[in-house]
Amino acid sequence: GESVGLHLPTLSVQEGDNSIINCAYSNSASDYFIWYKQESGKGPQFIIDIRSNMDKRQGQRVTVLLNKTVKHLSLQIAATQPGDSAVYFCAEGDGGFKTIFGAGTRLFVKA
Amino acid sequence: NAGVTQTPKFQVLKTGQSMTLQCAQDMNHNSMYWYRQDPGMGLRLIYYSASEGTTDKGEVPNGYNVSRLNKREFSLRLESAAPSQTSVYFCASSYQGDQPQHFGDGTRLSIL
Numbered sequence: 001g002e003s004v005g006l007h008l009p010t011l012s013v014q015e016g017d018n019s020i021i022n023c024a025y026s027n028s029a030s031d032y033f034i035w036y037k038q039e040s041g042k043g044p045q046f047i048i049d050i051r052s053n054m055d056k057r058q059g060q061r062v063t064v065l066l067n068k069t070v071k072h073l074s075l076q077i078a079a080t081q082p083g084d085s086a087v088y089f090c091a092e093g094d095g096g097f098k099t100i101f102g103a104g105t106r107l108f109v110k111a
Numbered sequence: 112n113a114g115v116t117q118t119p120k121f122q123v124l125k126t127g128q129s130m131t132l133q134c135a136q137d138m139n140h141n142s143m144y145w146y147r148q149d150p151g152m153g154l155r156l157i158y159y160s161a162s163e164g165t166t167d168k169g170e171v172p173n174g175y176n177v178s179r180l181n182k183r184e185f186s187l188r189l190e191s192a193a194p195s196q197t198s199v200y201f202c203a204s205s206y207q208g209d210q211p212q213h214f215g216d217g218t219r220l221s222i223l
Binding site: 091 | 152212214
């Protein structure tokens with residue numbers, strides 16, 4: 001079936017550096033994509049989303065890039081901080097209610 | 112403003128027991144969802160409620176039932192718990208469909 005996956009299960013970055021978390025998706029009909037952050041013992045937190053008619057969207061310290069040609073999604077975090085340590089996962093949807101979630105990448109920020 | 116509140120936070124059950132997981136949101140959202148999260152896997156949708164008065168099956172509905180009690184509350188019931196239902200359960204809500212935007216902090220359920 002359709003699935004959302006991540007290239008790297010763990011990512012370790014130095015505080016202050018930029019982080020890039022990648023995601024591959026397989027459903028070419030997906031209309032929107034979302035990044036979530038999940039801290040230990042907490043529920044997922046919506047970070048940013050992007051629609052399929054866009055290739056870039058920026059938020060506060062975060063940028064999502066969408067490459068539909070190769071079905072690739074990335075989340076860039078600028079000036080990574082210790083508070084950014086968490087599991088990040090992407091999700092895709094086709095306009096219905098059944099959003100598909102990836103398993104996640106754990107981001108470690110070294111002080 | 113509490114967002115999405117789930118109770119209980121932890122629960123241990125014996126096989127065959129029943130229980131109801133409670134979820135309430137105070138954001139006047141129309142849509143609510145129940146997910147389960149298992150190690151190494153993405154969130155999987157159990158049931159959702161597009162609006163008050165409606166419920167629909169998600170990806171993994173077997174062994175579960177739901178009730179959309181009112182606009183605020185959406186409960187998940189396990190009628191006869193099985194060890195395979197050991198998981199972390201998340202409730203989520205959104206103003207109008209497709210993207211679950213607000214999640215509770217989960218119920219950690221162990222079935223022995």
